[in-house]
Amino acid sequence: MNWPILRDRLLASPRFHRWVLAIPGLRSIARLQSRRLFDLVAGFSYSQVLLSCVELRLFERLAAGPCRTTELQRQLGLNDRSFEVLTRAAVALELLEWRTAPAGEISAKPAADASIADAPQWLGLGMLGAVVAGNKAISAMVMHHKSVYQDLADPVALLRDPSKTTQLREYWAYTRESMGEPTQSSPSSPSSPSNQSSAPKAAGAALTLQQVSDYSELMAASQPLVAEQVLAAYDFSKHRCLLDMGGGQGAFLSAVAKAHPQLRLMLFDLPAVVQKARSVLADEGLTGRMTFHGGSFFSDPVPTGADLSSLVRVLYDHSDERVMTILKSARRALSAQGGWLLLAEPMSGTPGAEAMGDAYFGLYLLAMGKGRARTPQELARLLNQAGFTRIEAVPTRLPLQTGLMRAYAPVG
Numbered sequence: 001m002n003w004p005i006l007r008d009r010l011l012a013s014p015r016f017h018r019w020v021l022a023i024p025g026l027r028s029i030a031r032l033q034s035r036r037l038f039d040l041v042a043g044f045s046y047s048q049v050l051l052s053c054v055e056l057r058l059f060e061r062l063a064a065g066p067c068r069t070t071e072l073q074r075q076l077g078l079n080d081r082s083f084e085v086l087t088r089a090a091v092a093l094e095l096l097e098w099r100t101a102p103a104g105e106i107s108a109k110p111a112a113d114a115s116i117a118d119a120p121q122w123l124g125l126g127m128l129g130a131v132v133a134g135n136k137a138i139s140a141m142v143m144h145h146k147s148v149y150q151d152l153a154d155p156v157a158l159l160r161d162p163s164k165t166t167q168l169r170e171y172w173a174y175t176r177e178s179m180g181e182p183t184q185s186s187p188s189s190p191s192s193p194s195n196q197s198s199a200p201k202a203a204g205a206a207l208t209l210q211q212v213s214d215y216s217e218l219m220a221a222s223q224p225l226v227a228e229q230v231l232a233a234y235d236f237s238k239h240r241c242l243l244d245m246g247g248g249q250g251a252f253l254s255a256v257a258k259a260h261p262q263l264r265l266m267l268f269d270l271p272a273v274v275q276k277a278r279s280v281l282a283d284e285g286l287t288g289r290m291t292f293h294g295g296s297f298f299s300d301p302v303p304t305g306a307d308l309s310s311l312v313r314v315l316y317d318h319s320d321e322r323v324m325t326i327l328k329s330a331r332r333a334l335s336a337q338g339g340w341l342l343l344a345e346p347m348s349g350t351p352g353a354e355a356m357g358d359a360y361f362g363l364y365l366l367a368m369g370k371g372r373a374r375t376p377q378e379l380a381r382l383l384n385q386a387g388f389t390r391i392e393a394v395p396t397r398l399p400l401q402t403g404l405m406r407a408y409a410p411v412g
């Protein structure tokens with residue numbers, strides 16, 4: 001019998017479990033395994049605790065310092081039982097922390113079975129809650145997950161029928177339209193074109209301001225997490241002009257522009273998104289250094305003139321076939337003078353974060369109806385087929401947040 005089969009049989013055997021738990025050296029391994037399994041079972045509840053804290057603005061309330069529990073309970077408007085359940089759960093997950101009373105106040109640590117009446121009187125941010133409090137991007141993503149959880153509430157139904165209507169499909173309107181489905185017209189939107197019927201060739205180009213607003217805001221809110229990683233990993237100072245393809249409201253360009261005042265900037269995205277970007281970047285005083293280009297990867301040429309292009313969180317939204325169209329278009333735009341392409345997105349198979357690429361993004365993108373997280377090797381193959389050379393991974397400080405690769409588009 002080979003080892004994997006033997007291992008499966010042992011791990012499935014209650015007798016083996018009892019035996020392992022009886023041996024001190026093996027007990028800690030068994031405990032760790034049970035904890036990992038329990039976390040898989042309970043993960044949804046943990047997420048709901050985090051969502052409740054964010055929705056109730058608990059971290060914001062505690063950002064200025066610990067708060068007396070009675071005052072916090074009053075602010076949240078929860079009854080004793082609910083407040084106790086939420087705060088204990090949040091403490092257990094290191095989102096909140098019991099604090100000793102400030103000087104002059106009296107506080108007692110409760111027994112494990114104490115009721116709210118015996119609880120310590122002050123609560124502050126826990127190790128993880130403090131991180132959320134300092135980062136609006138995380139809260140924005142957590143709130144977005146309300147729809148994600150609803151789409152994943154019946155995962156088997158989604159797996160059996162991946163074309164089923166989901167909230168994410170509605171939300172990411174360009175993925176819906178790129179499949180040739182009709183888009184909803186919005187008579188009030190100034191950018192509503194007259195021909196709102198399905199137009200797969202001009203994928204996304206017919207979307208209205210209203211249809212792109214929510215996702216563009218979310219992307220802009222979460223972009224600092226990504227831009228910080230890319231800026232720390234890649235040296236932009238040797239470039240003269242950066243074209244951000246699928247650049248959204250320009251949050252990535254704005255972060256790079258502030259760090260590298262020598263760079264000229266170009267933004268390419270769907271016309272309605274570019275319309276939004278123009279007003280956001282005008283407010284930031286960046287429009288003098290920038291040009292804006294509205295169009296679709298699938299029906300319009302990408303503008304030329306940059307010596308560096310970026311695709312940030314773009315490719316994982318699309319099928320291999322569409323990724324090839326995007327990459328070839330990026331290469332054509334760079335190859336007049338030769339230039340570099342940067343790919344920044346969560347990547348599958350990231351050491352230490354395998355679950356993020358394959359379990360999290362796998363299901364998320366299934367519910368969205370398009371795309372998949374790819375390994376660096378898969379991306380390298382696609383880059384190579386699209387005519388790029390000198391393809392390499394660029395290490396980032398937090399690969400869980402952003403994987404980074406670069407590739408060269410030679411002249412011609």
Ligand SMILES: C[S@@+](CC[C@H](N)C(=O)[O-])C[C@H]1O[C@@H](n2cnc3c(N)ncnc32)[C@H](O)[C@@H]1O
Binds near residue numbers: 203212220245270296
């Ligand atoms: C997931 S968002 C990422 C936005 C931005 N790069 C960021 O990281 O914040 C994908 C972007 O690709 C744009 N996009 C989708 N389909 C497109 C198309 N056919 N042509 C041009 N841009 C497109 C979307 O409008 C959106 O801004």
